[in-house]
Amino acid sequence: MNGRAVNVAIVGTGVIGAGWATHFLAQGFAVTATDPADGAEARLREWIDGNWPAVERLGLADGASRQNLTFTADVGAAVRHADFIQESGPERLDIKHALIANIEAAAKADAIIASSSSGLSVSEMQAGARHPERIVLGHPFNPSHIIPLVEVGGGRLTAPDNVAKAMAFYAATGKKPIRIDKEVKGHIANRLQVALWQEAISLVQRGVASVEAIDAAIAYGPGLRWALLGPFLNLHASGGSGGVTHLLQHLGPAQREWAKDLGTYPASDDYIETIAKGVDAELAPYDFPEMLRQRDELLIQLLDAKRNLSQIP
Structure with a gap:
């Protein structure tokens, strides 16, 4: 071709x-x-x-x-x-x-x-x-x-x-x-999403934060960086002069402890009503179709900007 x-x-x-x-x-x-x-x-x-x-x-x-x-x-x-x-x-x-x-x-x-x-x-x-x-x-x-x-x-x-x-x-x-070099269920990006959703659902179930707070935590925090650089490059950037090696050596022990406390995906569908109510509450002040239109507009602006930056992968 x-x-x-x-x-x-x-x-x-x-x-x-x-x-x-x-x-x-x-x-x-x-x-x-x-x-x-x-x-x-x-x-x-x-x-x-x-x-x-x-x-x-x-x-x-x-x-x-x-x-x-x-x-x-x-x-x-x-x-x-x-x-x-x-x-x-x-x-x-x-x-x-x-x-x-x-x-x-x-x-x-x-x-x-x-x-x-x-x-x-x-x-x-x-x-x-x-x-x-x-x-x-x-x-x-x-x-x-x-x-x-x-x-x-x-x-x-x-x-x-x-x-x-x-x-x-x-x-x-x-x-x-x-x-993808090796077949795995859900491929790559969906598996990464599921890992995040699993913990997000767990945090709501455990009463740690609301659906709205968790969405904000990603949309106004790491999500902004993830749109520009992937997780490994962001780790590298957070490690200062020592890069990813220093970062993982420094935070690795704490991250291992946090990982032990991560939630598991719910075994039944009982959680869905709670999440749906949280989403409805978050969307109440907004026009969702217009939100999606504005999201797509921002995506296009971001892609335009990234195309003009020679040092962004």
């Missing part, structure tokens, strides 16, 4: 699939989307229209146009001429297997099939496939038309060259692909 593809197929047009469709259209590709749900085409076009101002702000490639979208309910027709196929179906292994079988029945033998799966392993998804060597993970982050991260990896039967091709393709479209 030489880092780019001409024809992209989107299989599954929910929120993630719609974000992918927006992104690839903004990159100037011809996109064919498919989804069997009633009203899927109308919803997809509405979502793309809603997403378009954001990608315009991020910058459109030559030839970018919403008119380059074709929709069909026929999976075979959608993938027949595709060079790159982004599968974003429901997070169920039986559905993934059925989708991959339908895709492979019509797709070109060298077309890469990338799954947006947030937790399933590629090895599980490629079981029984006719060409398992071209099935890869291409897991985005929501909103996927704005957030650059894509987690890329292969399964036991994936050809390493196809993982490399997927990495190059995503990078050429302006994404920030990271390679």
